[in-house]
Amino acid sequence: xxxxxxxxxxxxxxxxxxxxxxxxxxxxxxxxxxxxxxxxxxxxxxxxxxxxxxxxxxxxxxxxxxxxxxxxxxxxxxxxxxxxxxxxxxxxxxxxxxxxxxxxxxxxxxxxxxxxxxxxxxxxxxxxxxxxxxxxxxxxxxxxxxxxxxxxxxxxxxxxxxxxxxxxxxxxxxxxxxxxxxxxxxxxxxxxxxxxxxxxxxxxxxxxxxxxxxxxxxxxxxxxxxxxxxxxxxxxxxxxxxxxxxxxxxxxxxxxxxxxxxxxxxxxxxxxxxxxxxxxxxxxxxxxxxxxxxxxxxxxxxxxxxxxxxxxxxxxxxxxxxxxxxxxxxxxxxx
Amino acid sequence: xxxxxxxxxxxxxxxxxxxxxxxxxxxxxxxxxxxxxxxxxxxxxxxxxxxxxxxxxxxxxxxxxxxxxxxxxxxxxxxxxxxxxxxxxxxxxxxxxxxxxxxxxxxxxxxxxxxxxxxxxxxxxxxxxxxxxxxxxxxxxxxxxxxxxxxxxxxxxxxxxxxxxxxxxxxxxxxxxxxxxxxxxxxxxxxxxxxxxxxxxxxxxxxxxxxxxxxxxxxxxxxxxxxxxxxxxxxxxxxxxxxxxxxxxxxxxxxxxxxxxxxxxxxxxxxxxxxxxxxxxxxxxxxxxxxxxxxxxxxxxxxxxxxxxxxxxxxxxxxxxxxxxxxxxxxxxxx
Numbered sequence: 001x002x003x004x005x006x007x008x009x010x011x012x013x014x015x016x017x018x019x020x021x022x023x024x025x026x027x028x029x030x031x032x033x034x035x036x037x038x039x040x041x042x043x044x045x046x047x048x049x050x051x052x053x054x055x056x057x058x059x060x061x062x063x064x065x066x067x068x069x070x071x072x073x074x075x076x077x078x079x080x081x082x083x084x085x086x087x088x089x090x091x092x093x094x095x096x097x098x099x100x101x102x103x104x105x106x107x108x109x110x111x112x113x114x115x116x117x118x119x120x121x122x123x124x125x126x127x128x129x130x131x132x133x134x135x136x137x138x139x140x141x142x143x144x145x146x147x148x149x150x151x152x153x154x155x156x157x158x159x160x161x162x163x164x165x166x167x168x169x170x171x172x173x174x175x176x177x178x179x180x181x182x183x184x185x186x187x188x189x190x191x192x193x194x195x196x197x198x199x200x201x202x203x204x205x206x207x208x209x210x211x212x213x214x215x216x217x218x219x220x221x222x223x224x225x226x227x228x229x230x231x232x233x234x235x236x237x238x239x240x241x242x243x244x245x246x247x248x249x250x251x252x253x254x255x256x257x258x259x260x261x262x263x264x265x266x267x268x269x270x271x272x273x274x275x276x277x278x279x280x281x282x283x284x285x286x287x288x289x290x291x292x293x294x295x296x297x298x299x300x301x302x303x304x305x306x307x308x309x310x311x312x313x314x315x316x317x318x319x320x321x322x323x324x325x326x327x328x329x330x331x332x333x334x335x
Numbered sequence: 336x337x338x339x340x341x342x343x344x345x346x347x348x349x350x351x352x353x354x355x356x357x358x359x360x361x362x363x364x365x366x367x368x369x370x371x372x373x374x375x376x377x378x379x380x381x382x383x384x385x386x387x388x389x390x391x392x393x394x395x396x397x398x399x400x401x402x403x404x405x406x407x408x409x410x411x412x413x414x415x416x417x418x419x420x421x422x423x424x425x426x427x428x429x430x431x432x433x434x435x436x437x438x439x440x441x442x443x444x445x446x447x448x449x450x451x452x453x454x455x456x457x458x459x460x461x462x463x464x465x466x467x468x469x470x471x472x473x474x475x476x477x478x479x480x481x482x483x484x485x486x487x488x489x490x491x492x493x494x495x496x497x498x499x500x501x502x503x504x505x506x507x508x509x510x511x512x513x514x515x516x517x518x519x520x521x522x523x524x525x526x527x528x529x530x531x532x533x534x535x536x537x538x539x540x541x542x543x544x545x546x547x548x549x550x551x552x553x554x555x556x557x558x559x560x561x562x563x564x565x566x567x568x569x570x571x572x573x574x575x576x577x578x579x580x581x582x583x584x585x586x587x588x589x590x591x592x593x594x595x596x597x598x599x600x601x602x603x604x605x606x607x608x609x610x611x612x613x614x615x616x617x618x619x620x621x622x623x624x625x626x627x628x629x630x631x632x633x634x635x636x637x638x639x640x641x642x643x644x645x646x647x648x649x650x651x652x653x654x655x656x657x658x659x660x661x662x663x664x665x666x667x668x669x670x
Contacts, residue, residue, distance in 0.1 A: 011375055011591070040346055078415045078591060080454035086521075107519075114521040115450040117584075119415035119591040131488060131587060153466060153669060174587060184442075186421075186449040187522015193587040249452075252466060252509060252528040256346075256413060256454040334488060 001046075001053035002200045003028075003165065004325075005035055005073045007123070012036065013073040017052045018200050022325055025067040026056050035076050035201075039257045042148050042164060046203075069325045074121035075167055075201035076146060076258060082118035082195065083249055084142070084171055084262035085111050089239040091267035091288060098291035111240040111248045114187050116171075118260065122196035124325060127332040128172050128311075130193060136176030137305040137331055141222045141284035141313045142169040143234050143263040145242050146201060150255040159250060160214045160243030166207065168198035168220070168313055169262050170327045175287055175304060195262075198313070199325030207323060214241030216315075218323070220266045222284050223312040224305075229289070230282035232266040234315075305331045336381075336388035337535045338363075338500065339660075340370055340408045342458070347371065348408040352387045353535050357660055360402040361391050370411050370536075374592040377483050377499060381538075402534075404660045409456035410502055410536035411481060411593060417453035417530065418584055419477070419506055419597035420446050424574040426602035426623060433626035446575040446583045449522050451506070453595065457531035459660060462667040463507050463646075465528060471511030472640040472666055476557045476619035476648045477504040478569050478598040480577050481536060485590040494585060495549045495578030500536035503555070503648055504597050505662045507531070510622055510639060530597075533648070534660030542658060549576030551650075553658070555601045557619050558647040559640075564624070565617040567601040569650075640666045 002020065005013040006027075015028040015035050031048045032038040038045040055061040086092055089108060096103050122128065130137050143166065150162035177191040204211040210218050217235030221228065240248075242261060249255050267288060268281040277296070283289045290300035305311070314326040337355065340348040341362075350363040350370050366383045367373040373380040390396040421427055424443060431438050457463065465472050478501065485497035512526040539546040545553050552570030556563065575583075577596060584590050601619045605612040605627070612631070618624045625635035640646070649661040 080413045080415065081452055083452070083524075104519075106515075110519075112519055112521055113524055115452060115524060117416055117418070117450060117588060118453075119594050120589045129487070135587070152464070177587070180441075182520050184439075184445075184447055185517050185522075186447055187520075189418075189448055189450060190583070190586045194589070248525070252470070252512070252525045253452060254455045254529070259454050 001050050002202045002206060003035060003049065003075060004200045005075050005077055006071050007073050011078065013077050017049055017056055018067050019056045020206070021321060022067050022200065024056060024064045026052060026061045026064045028052065036258050039146065039148065039164060042257070069199035070125045072125065072199040073123040074197035075165070076260065077121055079118040079121070079258055079260050080256060081259035082116040082262070083113055083259065084116050084264060085113045085240060085245045086264035087111060087238050087240040087245060088264055088267035090237055090269050091265045094267070094288055094291040094295070098294040108239065111245055113245065113248055116192055116195060120194050122194045122329070124196060124199045124327045126196060126329065128196070128329050129332050129334055130174065131334055133306055134176065135174035138173045138175050138286045139222065139224070139305070139311040139313070140171040140173055140265045141220050141230060141232070142171050142265060143216045143220065144169040144197065145261050147246060147255055147259045147261060148257045150246055150250055152250050152252065152254045154247055154250045156214070156241065156243035156247040159246035160241070162246060162255065163204060163242060165201035166204060166211070166216060167201040168315060168324050168327055170196040170311065170313055170329060171262060172196070173285070173287070196327055196329055198327050202324060214243040218315045220284060221314045221316070222282070225309055228282070230284045232268050232281050232284050234263070234266045237268050238263060307331050307333050336385050337537045337541060338370060338384065338410060339535045340410050340412055341406050342408050346413065348412050352384055352391055353402050354391045355541070356656055357402050357535065359391060359399040361387060361396045361399045363387065371593050374481065374483065374499060377592070404534035405460045407460065407534040408458040409532035410500070411595060412456055414453040414456070414593050414595050415591060416594035417451040417597070418448055418594065419451050419599060420448045420575060420580045421599035422446060422573050422575040422580060423599055423602035425572055425604050426600045429602070429623055429626040429630070433629040443574065446580055448580065448583055451527055451530060455529050457529045457664070459531060459534045459662045461531060461664065463531070463664050464667050464669050465509065466669055468641055469511065470509035473508045473510050473621045474557065474559070474640070474646040474648070475506040475508055475600045476555050476565060476567070477506050477600060478551045478555065479504040479532065480596050482581060482590055482594045482596060483592045485581055485585055487585050487587065487589045489582055489585045491549070491576065491578035491582040494581035495576070497581060497590065498539060498577060501539060501542065501546070501551060502536040503533035503650060503659050503662055505531040505646065505648055505664060506597060508620070508622070531662055531664055533662050537659060549578040553650045555619060556649050556651070557617070560644055563617070565619045567603050567616050567619050569598070569601045572603050573598060642666055642668050
């Protein structure tokens with residue numbers, strides 16, 4: 001099934017069930033008012049939402065209305081956890097190669113993750129408000145999952161059982177704040193403003209066998225200012241599966257229902273072409289493009305985002321239909 | 336007023352109002368079922384809770400019952416944000432001096448903070464369950480605040496207005512996991528298991544002029560296995576106020592109601608005595624004691640906590656009465 005959260009002026013919005021083709025929706029009122037409530041009691045509430053979803057798809061629900069992504073908050077407008085991995089090691093390799101740094105051997109066996117802020121997420125069509133263009137505004141197209149409860153000490157296989165919903169994320173990064181922040185040693189903070197999520201979150205069965213081994217075997221499309229810059233495969237090159245990422249968190253603590261776990265920037269290896277490396281699938285963040293430019297030309301030539309720039313992130317199924325709806329945001333100065 | 340959350344089998348527990356002397360309590364049912372709900376609509380709900388608090392203190396509330404900290408969850412059992420500072424620069428100086436590292440000049444003007452997990456907090460008397468003693472189990476006695484909404488770009492003065500409640504925290508750390516984790520560059524993750532909080536959270540007026548300049552001018556007592564090891568002053572040596580810590584978060588994002596912000600380990604400077612440094616106020620985490628031993632004797636002699644060890648963290652008022660109740664935890668292996 002597909003779920004979204006409609007803006008209603010409240011902090012958590014209103015849970016809606018969305019039809020498979022994203023054409024219509026229906027309030028889940030009477031079943032669960034908000035998504036966290038459904039996640040807290042998934043075994044009991046999910047089947048009821050599923051019934052409503054099936055009725056909606058069959059055109060049998062009485063109070064259906066046209067679905068409008070513009071009215072969406074993030075599926076979980078605020079969450080108790082946002083833990084983001086950097087699971088595509090190719091991304092790490094490129095960024096490090098650009099600054100002539102080695103990738104430590106352990107990075108291939110031990111996932112890189114950071115704890116993000118989760119009190120103020122952005123809806124899929126909300127502006128990305130940044131105080132200053134000079135902060136180096138970048139998008140990051142990612143796959144994310146929402147979990148149920150996963151116990152401390154769970155294996156990757158057990159952890160994978162805890163995946164309830166899949167969605168897309170735009171993990172906005174302020175690149176020029178990162179070097180000094182990471183140099184302090186405590187990780188990201190000011191360099192990671194509010195993250196945005198796709199209009200709908202979907203249960204894994206919605207993507208069929210594209211959800212395999214804890215990876216989403218689909219293509220993440222990134223379109224910057226109307227120009228397609230990324231058609232990146234999210235599946236085969238994801239070094240650590242979502243099961244591994246969740247198990248990484250669980251090593252020393254429980255993961256509780258409604259935790260969001262991200263894949264990190266989706267990234268594909270380059271290919272050699274006429275003696276020169278090429279990245280035909282493009283990029284899912286500008287930092288990677290700049291890393292490639294630095295490796296090839298000695299310096300980056302693509303600039304970060306400016307106020308007024310737009311970013312669109314989407315995944316389409318084999319039938320050409322959008323799966324999660326599109327993240328479509330504009331970069332904006334504070335009002 | 337003083338607020339706590341009673342265990343009732345649910346994820347968020349039941350909000351209770353607790354009398355000033357912590358002797359009695361009263362369910363806040365009918366006003367707000369849980370603390371997050373009160374924080375979401377503080378202007379409307381807080382005055383009603385205050386009325387109940389006053390009736391309770393006057394012995395006029397009908398359904399009061401004896402308050403039992405053992406029945407408490409964390410005041411906010413799960414939160415949308417847990418951002419922990421390291422605001423006592425003396426702590427940073429000691430830990431760095433022990434490994435012969437300099438404290439960068441910027442550390443005196445730019446707060447050090449990390450984003451923690453907030454989906455699974457511990458109640459004040461819950462066991463600290465750690466998979467392995469060899470992880471280097473340490474307590475960290477801290478002061479923490481719960482905020483309302485604070486806008487992006489707020490000044491420290493504006494941010495301070497957002498402080499709703501004060502409490503104590505035991506920010507458990509797994510010291511032996513820290514070096515390799517921080518070396519990865521993305522900050523703490525597995526080295527920070529679930530944090531515990533004091534039985535009650537109190538509004539700043541409860542501590543009178545001890546809440547001054549965004550600092551709690553009171554003594555944090557830490558008792559490890561029944562031995563008083565810390566009587567640390569939380570006020571004067573807090574390099575960054577809570578206003579500054581919250582404003583640090585707000586530089587690039589909004590802080591939303593129910594965010595918890597921590598001070599980091601409360602720490603006081605040593606004094607010279609007969610030509611040798613002494614730390615008469617003791618310590619609020621074992622790592623600091625070990626740093627002092629390393630500086631003075633070349634190596635640490637105090638070991639980290641073992642299964643069965645206990646830690647008690649408390650603040651008493653001038654009248655000798657406990658302000659927040661005591662955090663009283665036992666270190667335990669997983670069942």
